[in-house]
Amino acid sequence: GIQVEQSPPDLILQEGANSTLRCNFSDSVNNLQWFHQNPWGQLINLFYIPSGTKQNGRLSATTVATERYSLLYISSSQTTDSGVYFCAVEVYNAGNMLTFGGGTRLMVKP
């Protein structure tokens, strides 16, 4: 099956800093999503981005489907950004099943 690798696995930032999270995948995909799992365990949709670039406030994401990677940018980080960020992909003709990466655990310090 498809392999999804996220880096770095852990990241500690000072409030106000910027960061880039990466997601590499091993096959062509027709769906790629970024999620934030907050400290209470809730999975929050950040982006649905099988290709191209999107921005939402301080967060933006870029997927280069032909090179099989996606990047999540967090600017001016805040303590509320802490949690785990997951990338998840769906391969073509796979019944809308998502395969998740291992996540990046982010801690933003005040």
Added chain:
Amino acid sequence: DAGITQSPRHKVTETGTPVTLRCHQTENHRYMYWYRQDPGHGLRLIHYSYGVKDTDKGEVSDGYSVSRSKTEDFLLTLESATSSQTSVYFCAISAGRVDSYEQYFGPGTRLTVT
């Protein structure tokens, strides 16, 4: 808020007992999914449904069964719970349309099997 609720939110049960978890959605989405989340494994798909009475297995389906008799409800059953099924279970939905494969997740159910 994608209108997804899960019940119960927390459950402790003993090895060998049957357990049923419920996922309820209010937006008439076609696709529903059950995932489990474990440390070191991330989220893995257990079963999914693409319509009423239409279900299929995911990556980790052994020991689990599902049923979907109504569009809004997707049930996950552990026929005889084992300690290895201690996990956090998430339900998800998607419209499953070409223009909308995006999945949305419920709040999760924390299950402990003692």
